[in-house]
Amino acid sequence: xxxxxxxxxxxxxxxxxxxxxxxxxxxxxxxxxxxxxxxxxxxxxxxxxxxxxxxxxxxxxxxxxxxxxxxxxxxxxxxxxxxxxxxxxxxxxxxxxxxxxxxxxxxxxxxxxxxxxxxxxxxxxxxxxxxxxxxxxxxxxxxxxxxxxxxxxxxxxxxxxxxxxxxxxxxxxxxxxxxxxxxxxxxxxxxxxxxxxxxxxxxxxxxxxxxxxxxxxxxxxxxxxxxxxxxxxxxxxxxxxxxxxxxxxxxxxxxxxxxxxxxxxxxxxx
Amino acid sequence: xxxxxxxxxxxxxxxxxxxxxxxxxxxxxxxxxxxxxxxxxxxxxxxxxxxxxxxxxxxxxxxxxxxxxxxxxxxxxxxxxxxxxxxxxxxxxxxxxxxxxxxxxxxxxxxxxxxxxxxxxxxxxxxxxxxxxxxxxxxxxxxxxxxxxxxxxxxxxxxxxxxxxxxxxxxxxxxxxxxxxxxxxxxxxxxxxxxxxxxxxxxxxxxxxxxxxxxxxxxxxxxxxxxxxxxxxxxxxxxxxxxxxxxxxxxxxxxxxxxxxxxxxxxxxx
Numbered sequence: 001x002x003x004x005x006x007x008x009x010x011x012x013x014x015x016x017x018x019x020x021x022x023x024x025x026x027x028x029x030x031x032x033x034x035x036x037x038x039x040x041x042x043x044x045x046x047x048x049x050x051x052x053x054x055x056x057x058x059x060x061x062x063x064x065x066x067x068x069x070x071x072x073x074x075x076x077x078x079x080x081x082x083x084x085x086x087x088x089x090x091x092x093x094x095x096x097x098x099x100x101x102x103x104x105x106x107x108x109x110x111x112x113x114x115x116x117x118x119x120x121x122x123x124x125x126x127x128x129x130x131x132x133x134x135x136x137x138x139x140x141x142x143x144x145x146x147x148x149x150x151x152x153x154x155x156x157x158x159x160x161x162x163x164x165x166x167x168x169x170x171x172x173x174x175x176x177x178x179x180x181x182x183x184x185x186x187x188x189x190x191x192x193x194x195x196x197x198x199x200x201x202x203x204x205x206x207x208x209x210x211x212x213x214x215x216x217x218x219x220x221x222x223x224x225x226x227x228x229x230x231x232x233x234x235x236x237x238x239x240x241x242x243x244x245x246x247x248x249x250x251x252x253x254x255x256x257x258x259x260x261x262x263x264x265x266x267x268x269x270x
Numbered sequence: 271x272x273x274x275x276x277x278x279x280x281x282x283x284x285x286x287x288x289x290x291x292x293x294x295x296x297x298x299x300x301x302x303x304x305x306x307x308x309x310x311x312x313x314x315x316x317x318x319x320x321x322x323x324x325x326x327x328x329x330x331x332x333x334x335x336x337x338x339x340x341x342x343x344x345x346x347x348x349x350x351x352x353x354x355x356x357x358x359x360x361x362x363x364x365x366x367x368x369x370x371x372x373x374x375x376x377x378x379x380x381x382x383x384x385x386x387x388x389x390x391x392x393x394x395x396x397x398x399x400x401x402x403x404x405x406x407x408x409x410x411x412x413x414x415x416x417x418x419x420x421x422x423x424x425x426x427x428x429x430x431x432x433x434x435x436x437x438x439x440x441x442x443x444x445x446x447x448x449x450x451x452x453x454x455x456x457x458x459x460x461x462x463x464x465x466x467x468x469x470x471x472x473x474x475x476x477x478x479x480x481x482x483x484x485x486x487x488x489x490x491x492x493x494x495x496x497x498x499x500x501x502x503x504x505x506x507x508x509x510x511x512x513x514x515x516x517x518x519x520x521x522x523x524x525x526x527x528x529x530x531x532x533x534x535x536x537x538x539x540x
Contacts, residue, residue: 183496185471186459201455203473203499209533212499226453229473229482232502263479 008084010091014254018061019093021084031058032251033179033214036204036233037129038062039250039257040177040218040264045070047126050169052108052162053077057085057101059129064097066254071100075120077107108165115165123171131179132162159184163191170221178219179204182212189227197223202257202264203232216257218264231263278354280361284524288331289363291354301328302521303401303449303484306474306503308332309520309527310399310447310488310534315340317396320439322378322432323347327355327371329399334367336524340397341370345390347377378435385435393441401449402432429454433461440491448489449474452482459497467493472527472534473502486527488534501533 007024013035038059041049046069051060054074064072076082082105089098106118116122159180166176176196180188182203192199196219203212212232235247242248249255257264277294283305308329311319316339321330324344334342346352352375359368376388386392429450436446446466450458452473462469466489473482482502505517512518519525527534 182499185455185497185499186462186469189456189459192456199456203502205501208501210501211533215499227455229452229455229485229502231475231478231480232473232499263481 008087012093013058013251014062014065015252016093017065017096017254018058019088019091020056020058020061021088021091022056023080023084032235033131034058035062035251036214036216036257037131037177037179038066039255039260040216041067041070041127041129042256042258043067045127047071048073048124049127049129050075050120050125052128052130052166052169053132054085054103055081055131057081057088057103059131060101061088061094061097062254063129064101065094066256068097071102072097073119073125074101074103075106075108076103077105079105109161112168115168120165120169122168123174125169125174126171127175127177128166128170129177130162130166132159134181159187159191163193163195167195167221172222174221176219176221177216179214179216182215185215188215188217192217192219196221197227198225199227200230200264201227202230202261205232205234207236207238208234209238233257233261278357282363283328283521284332284335285522286363287335287366287524288328289358289361290326290328290331291358291361292326293350293354302505304328305332305521306484306486306527307399307401307447307449308336309525309530310486311337311340311397312526312528313337315397317341318343318394319397319399320345320390320395322398322400322436322439323402324355324373325351325401327351327358327373329401330371331358331364331367332524333399334371335364336526338367341372342367343389343395344371344373345376345378346373347375349375379431382438385438390435390439392438393444395439395444396441397445397447398436398440399447400432400436402429404451429457429461433463433465437465437491442492444491446489446491447486449484449486452485455485458485458487462487462489466491467497468495469497470500470534471497472500472531475502475504477506477508478504479508503527503531 008021009024011020011022041063043066045067049063049070050073052075054060054076057074060072060074074085085103089101104119106115106120199217199219202216204214205212246260249260278291279294281290281292311333313336315337319333319340320343322345324330324346327344330342330344333340344355355373359371374389376385376390469487469489472486474484475482516530519530
């Protein structure tokens with residue numbers, strides 16, 4: 001398959017352990033959320049991890065780079081993003097983990113049968129990580145480029161579809177990790193519904209005194225255990241754009257949430 | 271009405287500004303949650319505040335004591351708790367605010383018509399505070415005394431009924447404040463539903479490194495604004511049973527949340 005990708009950049013994550021190829025503009029560019037999402041998987045985690053709606057693959061690559069006992073499947077519908085991910089996996093910097101990764105071209109809104117035909121069958125995953133588009137249809141300003149719009153906008157049933165597909169792909173007892181806008185907490189919890197339990201809710205605050213702008217949730221398929229609101233993760237000091245030391249360890253050194261933010265370890269099943 | 275109340279105690283709140291009469295045992299005894307709940311109403315708040323399921327009236331009395339421009343209605347179904355509340359309002363210590371308080375004997379599970387006949391009509395309140403029973407039917411160990419069990423156990427439709435009645439009692443734009451178990455966050459947010467918006471979610475943690483055990487939510491009737499997860503309120507230092515200084519100010523000095531925990535003020539409409 002050959003897809004024309006206009007100008008791309010190569011961006012380093014985890015202090016260079018991962019190199020992502022991203023369209024220079026016009027696309028949703030991966031960053032903070034993808035790395036925080038990947039950090040929720042412990043380094044000892046073993047099994048198949050699906051990165052649902054992977055974009056150019058930053059979260060999935062970061063999981064593969066950090067967790068040597070994982071095989072990671074990137075699931076993405078956008079051909080340009082897939083081309084970027086393929087190019088990234090061919091880069092020397094990613095050689096240490098690229099062999100444990102694969103790419104499935106599929107739209108999560110497809111019927112289960114065609115998802116399965118594409119390689120995304122039922123109960124194939126031990127964990128699913130996902131970072132769904134942050135805008136809902138009709139929300140926000142229209143983007144000039146269609147690709148950028150598609151990556152930012154939740155179509156149709158919105159989050160409900162994402163959680164349904166995640167539940168389908170996961171084995172019973174498998175783990176879901178999702179990062180999303182904090183102001184949609186009620187929609188996230190409703191979408192977990194009866195499919196998931198034992199939810200660990202991690203509010204992520206830009207600064208200690210400000211409301212959370214993101215929320216990261218870990219949950220277990222089929223569990224009936226109640227949810228927990230964890231002590232928050234704060235990104236920046238009171239002023240300035242630097243990251244707090246424990247966040248820096250996650251972003252630059254590939255340290256997992258369980259080590260960099262102790263409440264996560266004490267309350268998330270391994 | 272004369273109800274035999276067995277042994278009672280008089281307990282001071284807000285450093286003695288409020289004296290509550292409580293059954294010595296057999297009943298759910300009010301405490302921390304009631305005072306935190308009352309602290310969510312700013313001292314300048316003016317209007318009618320309904321304390322729904324008031325028990326012996328601690329939250330409502332604390333609001334009346336702290337907020338001189340409020341009139342407070344205690345709504346309670348249990349005759350023994352009502353007798354305690356009446357006795358408390360007659361105490362000299364509570365003279366400063368007792369004239370601004372009234373008691374409505376009503377069960378929130380009654381039909382709206384009989385609630386209205388009892389004095390709890392539609393849209394009478396500018397704010398509602400509530401601390402619903404923490405246990406659901408069939409949950410927890412059976413209590414030897416029925417009254418204690420009733421105060422602890424959510425009947426029938428559970429939280430849904432509480433939020434429906436709160437929405438009925440509030441005027442449009444009126445404020446609801448609820449404190450509840452943090453592990454029922456999804457049920458709380460679902461119960462807010464389309465009736466309330468602009469929810470300020472305040473996780474309350476026993477210690478900074480532990481999950482929240484309580485959550486306090488402020489919301490506005492009829493608002494469509496999204497929810498916010500606020501920086502948490504932490505009660506105790508890392509070890510020991512003392513309260514942190516800002517919590518002590520709330521509990522012993524009657525300082526409001528908006529002053530003692532700045533994130534509350536910056537994100538809650540007045």
